Amino acid sequence: MTDRPLRFGVLGAANIARAFIAGVAPSAKVTVAAVASRDPAKAEAFARETGVPRFHGSYEALLADQEIDALYIPLPNSLHAEWVVRAAEHGKPVLCEKPLAISGAQAREMFAAARKNGVALVEGFPYLAQIQTAKLRELLAAGAIGKLKTIHAAFGITSADPQNIRLSPTLGGGAVLDAGSYATSLIRIAAGERPTRVHATAHFAANGVDLTTLATIEFANGLLAQMSCSFETGYHRHALIAGTDGVIETNFLNHPPRSGPAVLQVKRGIAFDAAFEPLEVPAGNGFLREAESFADMLVHGPERWTGASEAESIDIMDTLDAVAASACSGGWVELRS
Ligand SMILES: NC(=O)c1ccc[n+]([C@@H]2O[C@H](COP(=O)([O-])OP(=O)(O)OC[C@H]3O[C@@H](n4cnc5c(N)ncnc54)[C@H](OP(=O)(O)O)[C@@H]3O)[C@@H](O)[C@H]2O)c1
Structure with a gap:
């Protein structure tokens, strides 16, 4: 030290x-x-x-x-x-x-x-180092919206330059591995457990990389999630997490938005007219927060790391494998435990 x-x-x-x-x-x-x-x-x-x-x-x-x-x-x-x-x-x-x-x-x-x-x-994943994500984890762990039933997590950008690594089949390109890894990580982290099976459909480029993919992800705890990712849309990044007692919306941003503060929207209660309560939390540069958490982890131990654990990273990767396999086969793909 x-x-x-x-x-x-x-x-x-x-x-x-x-x-x-x-x-x-x-x-x-x-x-x-x-x-x-x-x-x-x-x-x-x-x-x-x-x-x-x-x-x-x-x-x-x-x-x-x-x-x-x-x-x-x-x-x-x-x-x-x-x-x-x-x-x-x-x-x-x-x-x-x-x-x-x-x-x-x-x-x-x-x-x-x-x-x-x-x-x-x-x-x-810089967004995991943001206070917004820590607050989201805290709310979910405290049961603020009850038992989770559905999650929709979407991330899309336009990526059309054929020289970009994102469109290369030999360099690990494709929307699933790129934007999809973000949306899938949010789903895995909010769910708190490993998915059981996946069904996906995709549109592919002529060279075989996926350009737009949508997947249904099932969990043993009864949660159903949908992940979408694309290289063919305007920028969007959004998740809607719905539970038996309320709803949370988040943009799970990596860095503070140029347009204003990072906001988590929390709707407590199930009534039609229950209002979303904006929870404004301070945001810093995601790389700065992530790198400092990494340094703290090396000195003080793994509990100081705010990002994905080994088990979470493996589950995310296995889920992305299953999404890719299902998008090719057209059938459900089970995740082995
Ligand atoms: N967390 C985030 O916010 C975030 C955002 C964007 C990207 N990423 C991730 O960061 C990684 C890099 O993305 P990027 O967009 O920054 O990529 P990039 O600009 O294309 O850079 C990749 C670098 O890899 C090196 N490289 C080694 N072998 C290569 C090869 N065969 N072809 C091309 N480059 C090669 C090159 O460096 P040299 O030529 O100098 O050796 C190149 O500059 C990806 O894993 C991506 O998913 C994360």
Whole structure:
């Protein structure tokens, strides 16, 4: 335990790494000490642009850097497993971007590698670090809206650039793994348990990646959830959680909205005219909150991590596998327990 900030290394000059580096910049607990790119010139330019003091011209060099305490991995989805395992073998804890992997089997291998090497591994969903989400968890745990019966969680964007990793079948593209991982994580976390089976339908691009997918997700506790995700719509991000005694609406935002405060809407009671009560909660940059929670976890233990637990991340990945399988087969897909 030291007083100096946790020194992150960033693997890949990813677009989202720019937002991560800017987001954590005000922190006294964490700092980005080095970045790496497969291309040395790109690494140097990225370090200069983002104000990161050091850079490496290969990912291997960053893993071997003794002045890095932990890694932030924002690589294409298909590369998360390989580089998380390599990082673990170098004794580095990892904050890996969502989705953790491209299959439940990979996610299990990644956690096994982290355990074997005695390092922490967590999946980054910045909205889980927001006070709004902590408040949502608190309300659900306290039974504020009774027993949950239905959840609708939707996340859609427009992603049409064929060069974007999101549209690549070999890099783990597709709406389910991208926007769908967010909506599915919200459903899993609100449900508080692993789903039992999934039925999905999707529209696919000519190269095989899904562009728009809608899934029904069943739980043993009687909850029925619907997840929708798309690369073909205007931006929307919204969840409606309905229970026997009320309803909660949330936009499960990663970062504070530019248009105003983050708001949770809570309707207590079942009457037609029961009003939604807006619960305004402070919001901060999601990357800053997430990275500081990660640093606290490394020092004080897993209870300080506000994000998805290992079990939650595995359930989310298995659910995404089942959604993809069902969208191809057209039938229900059971999740093995
Ligand atoms: N939490 C969030 O809010 C959030 C938001 C957006 C994205 N994400 C996640 O972050 C990850 C990166 O997304 P992004 O949009 O930032 O991606 P991106 O801009 O395309 O960056 C991905 C980086 O991966 C590296 N890379 C290594 N092998 C590659 C290959 N074969 N093809 C392309 N790039 C390769 C590249 O870095 P070098 O060339 O420098 O090596 C590239 O800059 C994804 O897992 C995504 O789901 C999370």
